[in-house]
Amino acid sequence: MKRYIAILLAAISVSFSASGFAADEPAAAATAAVVEAAAAPAAAVVATVNKGDVAWMLVATLLVVFMAVPGLALFYGGLVRAKNMLSVLMQVLVVFSLITVLWAVYGYSLAFGGEGVVIGSLDKLFLSGINGDSLADTFSPAAKLPEYVFIAFQATFAAITCALIVGAFAERIKFSAVLLFSVFWFTFCYLPIAHMVWGAGGYLLGLGALDFAGGTVVHINAGVAGLVGAYLVGKRIGYGKEAMAPHSLTFTMIGASMLWVGWFGFNAGSNLEATSGAALAFLNTLLATAAATLAWTGAEAMVKGKPSMLGGASGAVAGLVAITPACGSVGPMGAIAIGLAAGVICLWGVNGLKHMLGADDSLDVFGVHGVGGILGALLTGVFTSPSLGGTGAADFSIAHQVYVQALAVGITILWSGTIAFIGFKLADVLVGLRVPEDEEREGLDITSHGESAYRF
Numbered sequence: 001m002k003r004y005i006a007i008l009l010a011a012i013s014v015s016f017s018a019s020g021f022a023a024d025e026p027a028a029a030a031t032a033a034v035v036e037a038a039a040a041p042a043a044a045v046v047a048t049v050n051k052g053d054v055a056w057m058l059v060a061t062l063l064v065v066f067m068a069v070p071g072l073a074l075f076y077g078g079l080v081r082a083k084n085m086l087s088v089l090m091q092v093l094v095v096f097s098l099i100t101v102l103w104a105v106y107g108y109s110l111a112f113g114g115e116g117v118v119i120g121s122l123d124k125l126f127l128s129g130i131n132g133d134s135l136a137d138t139f140s141p142a143a144k145l146p147e148y149v150f151i152a153f154q155a156t157f158a159a160i161t162c163a164l165i166v167g168a169f170a171e172r173i174k175f176s177a178v179l180l181f182s183v184f185w186f187t188f189c190y191l192p193i194a195h196m197v198w199g200a201g202g203y204l205l206g207l208g209a210l211d212f213a214g215g216t217v218v219h220i221n222a223g224v225a226g227l228v229g230a231y232l233v234g235k236r237i238g239y240g241k242e243a244m245a246p247h248s249l250t251f252t253m254i255g256a257s258m259l260w261v262g263w264f265g266f267n268a269g270s271n272l273e274a275t276s277g278a279a280l281a282f283l284n285t286l287l288a289t290a291a292a293t294l295a296w297t298g299a300e301a302m303v304k305g306k307p308s309m310l311g312g313a314s315g316a317v318a319g320l321v322a323i324t325p326a327c328g329s330v331g332p333m334g335a336i337a338i339g340l341a342a343g344v345i346c347l348w349g350v351n352g353l354k355h356m357l358g359a360d361d362s363l364d365v366f367g368v369h370g371v372g373g374i375l376g377a378l379l380t381g382v383f384t385s386p387s388l389g390g391t392g393a394a395d396f397s398i399a400h401q402v403y404v405q406a407l408a409v410g411i412t413i414l415w416s417g418t419i420a421f422i423g424f425k426l427a428d429v430l431v432g433l434r435v436p437e438d439e440e441r442e443g444l445d446i447t448s449h450g451e452s453a454y455r456f
Contacts, residue, residue: 046142047135047141047142047143047144048142048143048144049135049143049144049145049146050143050273050274052274053138053143053145053272053273053274054145054146054149055274056269056273056274056278057145057149057150057153057269057272058149058152059265060153060264060265060266060268060269061149061152061153061156061265061269062265063261063262063263063264063265063266063269064153064156064157064160064262064265064266064269065156065262066258066261066262066265067156067160067258067259067262067263067265067266068092068096068156068159068160068163068262069092069093069096070255070258071255071258071259071261071262072092072160072163072164072255072259073088073089073092073093073255074089074251074252074254074255074258075251075252075255075256075258075259075313075317076088076092076166076167076170076255076363077089077248077251077255078246078247078248078249078250078251078252078253078254078255079167079170079246079252079362079363080170080171080246080247080362080363081171081244081245081246081247081443082247082248082443082453082454083442083443083444083445083446083452084170084171084443084444084445085247085248085445085453085454086444086445086449086451086452086453087170087171087175087443087444087445087448087449088166088167088170088171089453090175090448090449091163091166091170091175091178092163092166094175094179095159095162095163095166095178095179095182096159096160096162096163097159098162098179098182098183099155099158099159099162099163099182099186100155100156100158100159102183102186102187103151103154103155103158103159104126104127104151104155105125105126106122106125106126106187107155107158107186107187107190107191108124108127108151108154108155109121109122109123109124109125109127109128110122110187110191110192110195111154111158111190111191111194111195111198111199112124112150112154112194112195112198112199112200114199114200114201115199115200115201116195116199116201116202117196117201117202117203117206118192118195118196118202118203119191119192119195120191120195120199127151130147130148130151132146132148134146134147134148135147136149136150136151138272138273139271139272139273139277140273140275143272143273145272150272153269154194157194157214157217157218157266158186158190158191158194160218161190161214161217161218161221161222162182162185162186162190162222164218164219164222164223164226164365164369165182165185165222165225165226165229165365166178167226167361167362167363167364167365168225168226168227168229168230168361168362168363168365168366169226169229169230169233169362170362170363171236171362171440171444172233172234172236172237172434172435172440172444173229173233173433173434173435174431174432174433174434174435174448175444175448175449176431177427177428177431177432177433177434180426180427180430180431181229181420181423181424181426181427184419184422184423184426184427185225185419185420185423188419188422188423189221189225189415189416189419189420189423190217190221192415193216193217193221193412193415193416194217196411197209197211197216197217197408198211198217204216204407204408204411207404207407207408208401208404209404209405209407209408210325210326210329210380210381210384210401210404210405211325211377211380211408212267212270212281212324212325212326212327212328212329212380213266213267213269213270213281213324213325213327213328214266214270214324214325215321215322215324215325215326215373215376215377215380216325216373216377216408216409216412217412218324218369218373219321219324219369219370219372219373219376220369220370220373220374220377220409220412220413220416221412221416222365222369222370222416223365223366223368223369223370223371223372223373224366224370224412224413224416224417224420225416225417225419225420225423226361226365226366226369226370227357227359227361227365227366227370227417228416228417228420228421228424229420229424230359230360230361230362230365230366231359232421232424232425232428232433233424233433233434234360234434235359235360236360236362236440237437237440237441239360246310249309249310249313252309252310252313253309253312253313255313256313256314256316256317259316259317259320260289260316260320263285263289263320263324264282264285264286266324267281267282267284267285267323267324267327267328268281268282268285268327270327270328271328277328280327280328280332280391281327281328283332283335284323284326284327284328284330284332284334284335285320285323285327285335287332287335287336287339288319288320288322288323288327288335288336288338288339288342289316289319289320289323289339290319290339291319291335291336291337291338291339291340291343292315292316292318292319292320292322292339292340292342292343292346293312293315293316293319293343294315294340294343295315295339295340295341295342295343295344295347296311296312296314296315296318296343296344296346296347297311297312297315297343298343299343299344299347300347303347311347314346314347314350314364314368315343315346315347317368317372318342318343318345318346318347318368318372319338319339319342319343319372321342321346321368321369321372321373321376322338322339322341322342322346322372322373322375322376322379323335323338323339323342323376324373324376325373325376325377325380326338326376326379326380326383326384328391329380329384329390329391329392330380330383330384330388330389330390330391331383331388331389331390331391332389333388333389334379334382334383334384334388334389334390335383337379337383338375338376338379338383341375341379342372342375342376345371345372345375346367346368346371346372346375349364349366349367349368349370349371349372350364350367350368353367353371354366354367374409377405377408377409378402378405378406378409380401380405381398381401381402381403381404381405381406382398382401382402384396384401385398385401435447435448
């Protein structure tokens with residue numbers, strides 16, 4: 001439209017000139033410049049780095065670190081017996097630290113380098129070629145982030161995913177086995193799944209799988225690996241016969257609250273920009289978690305007669321897990337529906353399903369993260385529909401999207417299960433998986449770390 005107006009003005013100017021009403025030279029020159037600018041092709045959009053985006057992403061990264069240490073560590077630590085408190089804190093802390101370093105050495109390159117279908121490249125090994133001027137893409141063509149910020153943000157995702165797994169076999173595994181398995185699983189499972197879902201050229205990304213913040217990459221991935229570990233490490237001594245109640249639900253509640261706060265960085269940060277998209281993910285995370293807490297405690301009250309603090313905290317985490325893949329693409333009412341479903345389904349996951357599977361998943365990693373992740377991934381395909389308040393395109397097909405989501409879930413389950421099985425077997429051969437019976441009975445705090453969480 002501007003081009004046509006400029007041409008029209010130029011024509012009027014020429015007409016006036018021909019009629020003897022010639023414009024002065026400066027005006028004529030200005031008119032000619034306007035015509036030339038109008039006729040020239042539109043300039044390419046210039047990519048820029050917004051300080052607000054950078055500040056938000058640094059805060060979001062910090063929040064995800066807060067999720068793991070101290071959030072996840074305290075949540076898990078409160079759920080085990082007092083004699084194993086420090087062992088869980090150590091496992092979460094050291095695994096998180098180990099994977100963070102490996103992410104910089106080769107993880108980032110394999111997850112986000114190159115354009116492979118299954119895995120990236122080694123072009124950015126040791127962060128080669130990256131400096132303060134390097135930029136990373138966001139969801140807007142004109143908006144970029146310093147690549148260092150993106151590297152740090154994604155490092156926290158990889159690290160907390162590996163740390164999540166340790167809850168499934170807590171209180172009886174060797175510390176060395178945890179570290180060895182974590183390196184193997186991170187390398188051959190987390191990195192390929194992350195690339196397939198989020199990396200350029202990734203297979204699942206190409207199919208159109210929706211995973212805004214890690215339903216498949218983080219939660220299903222970790223939940224399945226944890227279940228495999230629970231089977232292969234074996235049940236705790238006295239499981240089903242001796243009391244194994246959590247030693248501090250106070251710590252568990254504090255940890256769950258920290259997880260909820262940190263999860264805003266996890267989900268809203270995945271928008272990569274401080275825009276309305278981040279606001280939607282933030283609101284959905286708030287609503288789904290609250291809804292799941294109410295659903296779990298309400299269902300527990302009906303089934304068991306009383307709502308428990310453990311149930312409330314578990315419900316909150318279930319809601320956080322389930323909304324993770326959907327937080328950026330569903331509407332607020334869809335988020336509430338997902339949260340309500342997660343509270344009820346995950347309650348069944350840690351009770352009925354757990355007994356059916358017969359595994360001693362100590363801290364219900366599969367029952368909450370695995371089941372909640374699967375539920376959230378599938379319901380993402382439903383509530384992303386614009387007819388249900390989601391952000392999908394006008395021609396969005398629920399049936400097709402649910403099929404794609406189910407395919408992504410299936411691939412993640414098979415891949416993670418297979419790699420986890422190999423990883424645990426390898427650790428068993430090299431260092432052994434389980435501590436001796438006398439050490440397990442005494443507690444891993446003393447026998448593995450020479451310390452005690454409490455002195456009476």
